[in-house]
Amino acid sequence: MPHLAVEDISVYYPGQQRPALTRASTYVKSGEFVVLVGRSGCGKTTLLNVVAGLLKPTDGRVRIDGETITGPSADRALVFQNDALFPWLNARENVAFALKLRGVSRKDRGEMADRLLGLVKLDGFGDKQIWQLSGGMRQRVGLARALAAQPAFLLMDEPLGALDALTRERMQTLLLDIWAQSKVGALMVTHGIDEALLLATRIVVLAPGPGRIIREIETGFGRRYVEGETVRSIKADPAFALARADIEDSIFEGETV
Template sequence: MTKLTLAKVGVRYDRQVQPAVVDASIAVASGEFVVLTGRSGCGKTTLLNVAAGLVAPTFGSASVDGRPIDGPGADRAVVFQNDALFPWLSARENVGFAQKMRCVEERERHQKSDELLRQVKLEGYGGKAIWELSGGMRQRVGLARALAAEPDFLLMDEPLGALDALTRERMQTLLLDIWSVRSTGVLMVTHGIEEALFLGTRIVVMAPGPGRVVRQIDAGFGRRYAGGEPARSIKADPDFVAARAELADAIFDGEFA
């Protein structure tokens, strides 16, 4: 088992008066699905970027199994909100890009890419150009590309934020399908209260001014889905409805009282 740990992390960007994040402690172990949520500007992206090695903590530490994170690494794959695919490459070539850089032979690379495209429900789309794909399809190519590295941790910043409501729901179950058959640890940022609760094994609630962690809530709805219960029945469960109200309270904490 591998563990990514942010311990008492504080981040102050250059010329910032108030730190973006103070004293944030979050751990993600293999097989966990940790969701970061909270109001705009509370430091979610900042913390995700610390985990990715794109932002260095000003205070505290970030590590994987005790080894300090000092930059991006193949053990941690990032999926950004806007898919950031290479528009001049096909879907298959996007998925296999990192392997191409590592000189993996073309046939093997394409085989693996096609298998990953199948897992994200894009079988037969390998040869398509990126501009021929819908937004939801592009996000799935981005996900397949991240998975191609076989990362220990999948770090996602609002990966479903740009999608319409129906596609978003389907992508949520796809994420659980993919996560549940792997031991990958997930750290994902979302603004969606229902999404956070449905996906997360733990939900980390942050608040702004300065950005900090205010609650960590354990949840088991995603595991229930992985165990075979339909998404619709989980989301209609009174336990889910009550937990959603509790989470909304934690996020807005009196703001709309």
């Protein structure tokens, strides 16, 4: 069971007096869905980029099963807010590209790509050009491409941030379905507190000035969805509203405006 440990990470960007992130420690195990929340500028993206291996921390390290990471790797797939697909390739080819990187033979790639597109509910869309797809569909192609790498960890920075409210709700349950099936360890950034509550097994709250982790809260609403409860019923549970108020208090504690 892969275990990703964030150990005492600090990041100073060049020219900044205060660290963007200071002494952050947490972990993600496979089968967990960890969600980072906090005010703008508190270091969420910075932390995710360090975990992805895109950014070297000034101090601290990220270890996977004891091994310190040295850069990006196929064991950690990334999904960004904007889809970052190749516009000159169609949906199937975008997914197949990740399969090619994994060493899957040309002969098998098309069929596997179609299966991955099916997983994100895009059956029959393989031949569509990226510009022919809606924002939600593009995000699903991005997700299929990320899953094509068979990552142990799925890292997502506001993956649903650019979507309209209805599409976003559908994507949330799709994410839970995929997470439950694939057993990846998910690490996601969001600004939506309801979204965090619905998806997370653990919520990590960060605060700015300097960016740091101030709290971790175990939650179980996403698992209830996976076990068959409807989103409507989960959100109607008074425990959901209580947890939301509690997290809002943590995020906005000390806020003067």
